[in-house]
Amino acid sequence: MATFQTLPGFREFYPEDFARRNHVFRLWRQTANAFGFAEYDAPVLEPLDLYKAKSGDEIEAQLFSFTDKGGREVALRPEMTPTVCRLVGAKASALKRPIKWFSIAEFYRYERMQKGRGRCFSQFNADIFGEPGPEAEIELIALLVQCLCAFGLTEQDFYVRLSDRNLWFFYLEALGLDEPRIRAMLGAVDRHEKYGDEAFKVYGEQFGALDGGLKEKVLAFLRVKSLAELEQALAGIQPAGEEGSVGPKLVARLAEWKKLLGGLEAMGLARFVEVDLGVVRGLAYYTGFVFEAFDRKGELRALAGGGRYDDLVAKLGGPALPAVGFAIGDMTFALLLEQRGLMPKFVQVPDVYCVIGGEAERLAAFADIHTLRAAGFRVEYPMKELAFGKQFKAAAESGAKLALIYGGDELAKGVVKIRDLGQRTELEVGRAQVAATVREFFSGA
Numbered sequence: 399m400a401t402f403q404t405l406p407g408f409r410e411f412y413p414e415d416f417a418r419r420n421h422v423f424r425l426w427r428q429t430a431n432a433f434g435f436a437e438y439d440a441p442v443l444e445p446l447d448l449y450k451a452k453s454g455d456e457i458e459a460q461l462f463s464f465t466d467k468g469g470r471e472v473a474l475r476p477e478m479t480p481t482v483c484r485l486v487g488a489k490a491s492a493l494k495r496p497i498k499w500f501s502i503a504e505f506y507r508y509e510r511m512q513k514g515r516g517r518c519f520s521q522f523n524a525d526i527f528g529e530p531g532p533e534a535e536i537e538l539i540a541l542l543v544q545c546l547c548a549f550g551l552t553e554q555d556f557y558v559r560l561s562d563r564n565l566w567f568f569y570l571e572a573l574g575l576d577e578p579r580i581r582a583m584l585g586a587v588d589r590h591e592k593y594g595d596e597a598f599k600v601y602g603e604q605f606g607a608l609d610g611g612l613k614e615k616v617l618a619f620l621r622v623k624s625l626a627e628l629e630q631a632l633a634g635i636q637p638a639g640e641e642g643s644v645g646p647k648l649v650a651r652l653a654e655w656k657k658l659l660g661g662l663e664a665m666g667l668a669r670f671v672e673v674d675l676g677v678v679r680g681l682a683y684y685t686g687f688v689f690e691a692f693d694r695k696g697e698l699r700a701l702a703g704g705g706r707y708d709d710l711v712a713k714l715g716g717p718a719l720p721a722v723g724f725a726i727g728d729m730t731f732a733l734l735l736e737q738r739g740l741m742p743k744f745v746q747v748p749d750v751y752c753v754i755g756g757e758a759e760r761l762a763a764f765a766d767i768h769t770l771r772a773a774g775f776r777v778e779y780p781m782k783e784l785a786f787g788k789q790f791k792a793a794a795e796s797g798a799k800l801a802l803i804y805g806g807d808e809l810a811k812g813v814v815k816i817r818d819l820g821q822r823t824e825l826e827v828g829r830a831q832v833a834a835t836v837r838e839f840f841s842g843a
């Protein structure tokens with residue numbers, strides 16, 4: 399008979415995998431709470447239009463989409479950003495500022511499968527709405543860094559590459575490019591790391607070959623790796639104040655860069671952050687600072703990505719509302735934790751294992767079992783009658799700290815035997831004292 403398998407790229411979580419996932423989600427959630435972010439969720443299935451021409455060509459091509467029974471064009475969510483914009487946009491005037499929200503949810507993209515990339519994956523998303531200045535970026539990059547450090551990762555394991563689509567816009571504008579050319583060029587910059595000069599092919603096909611000077615200037619900017627280099631690269635562009643020049647915009651932008659980097663430095667996070675104009679992000683909606691987190695060894699695909707998207711809330715029918723956010727993916731992140739030995743092994747160990755004589759003893763044991771469980775202890779017992787020897791073996795193998803022994807002799811005397819499985823000591827307590835004795839044992843443990 400044919401066996402049914404999961405669809406390619408989809409995941410199943412056996413209990414141990416699920417425990418790992420819970421561990422990751424729990425620390426992300428704790429960290430977001432410490433930063434004052436509020437949690438939300440939204441539907442998995444959304445109108446297809448929410449993503450069309452908003453997320454960008456790449457994501458659009460990867461959508462799991464279909465027509466539902468009511469004839470609606472729908473898609474499984476490939477990301478959270480358009481959805482959270484709709485949520486915030488619909489109630490923007492009623493929401494207390496600053497609006498700092500996070501979610502942990504599953505997403506679907508029909509991608510080519512590779513290490514750390516699947517067709518169904520989870521993301522931790524964090525976004526701030528209503529803050530136009532780099533204060534929001536400081537808060538978010540600090541949160542991103544802490545979401546990784548909470549697991550024991552350090553600056554030797556990962557770093558955040560920080561770039562700026564605004565600056566690219568101003569720079570390319572100063573080089574004489576109009577908006578369609580700028581957008582095409584940013585696409586080339588995005589692909590350059592992977593494809594080298596091949597990345598300029600699409601631009602060339604659309605707008606004619608790049609004259610030598612332009613390509614050199616783009617490549618020079620793309621290689622900027624520090625604030626000093628950035629200032630140097632911009633110094634030669636256009637003098638501030640010249641009629642119609644981008645000079646003043648650049649000066650103002652550099653001040654924002656300094657504020658952002660200064661804030662991160664004051665938080666003690668400068669060691670995690672690198673200026674790197676080679677990052678521009680593939681998604682279509684980003685408008686300002688953009689950033690991505692990578693493992694230091696450069697072996698894995700991106701751990702996280704985000705940036706500012708000041709126009710998206712309005713584009714989706716809401717008010718004009720500046721926004722910035724990021725998402726960490728769970729797949730590359732779990733790989734990194736495993737590589738560094740930072741993913742704990744999860745074994746489920748009971749506190750108490752009950753060894754039970756026969757049916758009459760079982761009923762007596764049930765009362766204590768339920769009382770102890772209600773008090774929060776993890777209690778296990780054999781589901782069916784077993785020889786004592788087998789039960790003691792099971793108790794030892796379970797890893798439980800205590801065994802409660804409900805034998806005929808004990809019950810006849812009105813007592814239960816409590817064995818400390820670690821110390822190999824034993825004592826008898828009256829039936830009524832069982833719960834109190836167990837509680838006392840664990841309070842001292």
Ligand code: HAM
Nearest residue numbers: 477479509515516519700701702703704723724725727
């Ligand atoms: P993104 O760069 O498309 O950004 O995804 C963020 C992270 O999700 C990636 O760095 C990666 O770890 C993970 N990820 C993406 N696709 C896959 C996949 N197919 N398999 C496994 N992991 C994947 C966004 O999604 C933006 N919406 C983030 C954002 C939030 N921007 C503003 N707010």
